[in-house]
Amino acid sequence: MRVVPDYSAINRANWDERVPAHVASRDYAVERFARDPSFLSGVVSFDRPRLGDVRGLRGVHLQCHIGTDTVSLARLGARMTGLDFSGPAVAAARKLAAAAGADADFVEADVYEAPVVLGSGEFDLVYTGVGALCWLPSVGRWAAVVASLLRPGGRLFIREGHPMLWALDDALSDELVVAYPYFEQVRPVVYDSELTYVETDVRFSATRAAVWNHGLGEIIGALFAEGMRITAFEEHDSVPWNALPGQMERGSDGEWRLAEQPSRLAASYTLQAEKAVRTGQAASSRTGRAARRPGPGSSPARESPSKGGSRLHGGESSGRRVVRASSRRTFAAVTKTFRSRHDRRESITFPHAELGGAHHSRVGERLPECWSGLMA
Numbered sequence: 001m002r003v004v005p006d007y008s009a010i011n012r013a014n015w016d017e018r019v020p021a022h023v024a025s026r027d028y029a030v031e032r033f034a035r036d037p038s039f040l041s042g043v044v045s046f047d048r049p050r051l052g053d054v055r056g057l058r059g060v061h062l063q064c065h066i067g068t069d070t071v072s073l074a075r076l077g078a079r080m081t082g083l084d085f086s087g088p089a090v091a092a093a094r095k096l097a098a099a100a101g102a103d104a105d106f107v108e109a110d111v112y113e114a115p116v117v118l119g120s121g122e123f124d125l126v127y128t129g130v131g132a133l134c135w136l137p138s139v140g141r142w143a144a145v146v147a148s149l150l151r152p153g154g155r156l157f158i159r160e161g162h163p164m165l166w167a168l169d170d171a172l173s174d175e176l177v178v179a180y181p182y183f184e185q186v187r188p189v190v191y192d193s194e195l196t197y198v199e200t201d202v203r204f205s206a207t208r209a210a211v212w213n214h215g216l217g218e219i220i221g222a223l224f225a226e227g228m229r230i231t232a233f234e235e236h237d238s239v240p241w242n243a244l245p246g247q248m249e250r251g252s253d254g255e256w257r258l259a260e261q262p263s264r265l266a267a268s269y270t271l272q273a274e275k276a277v278r279t280g281q282a283a284s285s286r287t288g289r290a291a292r293r294p295g296p297g298s299s300p301a302r303e304s305p306s307k308g309g310s311r312l313h314g315g316e317s318s319g320r321r322v323v324r325a326s327s328r329r330t331f332a333a334v335t336k337t338f339r340s341r342h343d344r345r346e347s348i349t350f351p352h353a354e355l356g357g358a359h360h361s362r363v364g365e366r367l368p369e370c371w372s373g374l375m376a
């Protein structure tokens with residue numbers, strides 16, 4: 001039997017351990033939500049001019065962490081559900097929502113399971129970002145989840161670290177060096193760190209984590225392929241955390257950007273996309289794509305629509321009935337893929353000795369060969 005590690009369990013342990021430190025940190029300002037009913041997270045404050053009116057929208061926040069952005073969106077009038085695979089994060093988010101008196105509930109689940117847990121076509125708004133996509137091996141599967149969750153006419157709002165930023169060596173304090181893949185790879189970059197991105201004295205023991213980059217063309221192409229229409233796209237020279245320590249400084253807007261010539265770096269982007277209400281021609285092309293969709297044995301990298309170049313497909317329109325049928329196919333495909341991977345994991349032994357204990361990798365160390373098996 002081939003022994004394959006469970007990247008999801010490794011990453012979850014890493015996130016579980018960060019939660020108390022994040023709740024206690026100044027950066028997340030958790031206690032301000034209870035004290036000040038008008039307080040919003042820095043992330044949602046940045047997004048607010050782009051978000052438009054969210055009052056009355058049924059929203060889901062994927063990878064909601066401790067709920068500060070979810071609660072902020074609820075404060076802007078959306079009825080929010082937050083989803084995260086970390087039990088402690090979900091518990092902290094529930095506590096925050098109760099203290100803040102916010103209209104938000106939370107579920108503990110993997111992103112790829114979201115349509116199974118929350119249902120298909122239920123949401124007007126999918127909100128996500130700021131260190132979310134990098135934890136997912138396939139942006140194609142993520143886009144299928146987003147499209148499945150949205151009702152026709154519903155929209156995605158994402159602000160995320162730019163793939164150009166994720167490709168840089170963040171251990172260097174005096175130069176910008178491209179050290180990691182820009183394009184999605186089957187194998188993650190694995191790193192080992194006792195630290196986190198907020199100010200804290202806590203040093204962590206679940207130090208290992210696996211991350212994946214996704215190129216802009218891959219992200220946009222994956223959304224097009226799911227029948228989403230891009231309605232807004234902006235690149236920003238800033239991020240809401242100190243992503244390149246030693247090279248960034250905090251501005252009066254609370255955002256971090258390069259201290260010298262910030263115009264050199266696209267540090268983050270915001271993207272909005274709408275699920276088509278009508279998709280005429282696209283119905284047959286999407287049906288064709290669904291038929292060609294690789295099965296569970298295929299590589300997610302090959303699943304990505306833009307492998308071998310960033311080819312973008314236009315989002316055309318067709319009838320509501322067809323979109324719903326197509327959503328069901330997407331939902332079925334996502335569920336089938338997830339279930340089969342999940343089942344395989346259950347019968348797999350986790351090679352603890354190889355990944356933890358005495359073995360310590362450096363930032364950017366490649367996964368042992370066997371890791372790729374989970375995604376292969």
Ligand SMILES: C[S@@+](CC[C@H](N)C(=O)[O-])C[C@H]1O[C@@H](n2cnc3c(N)ncnc32)[C@H](O)[C@@H]1O
Binds near residue numbers: 064086089110111
């Ligand atoms: C950096 S936080 C992003 C959230 C938000 N930007 C914030 O700072 O509050 C990343 C979150 O993704 C969650 N996460 C990572 N992989 C996940 C997965 N496969 N399914 C669900 N949640 C996941 C982690 O538990 C963590 O809470």
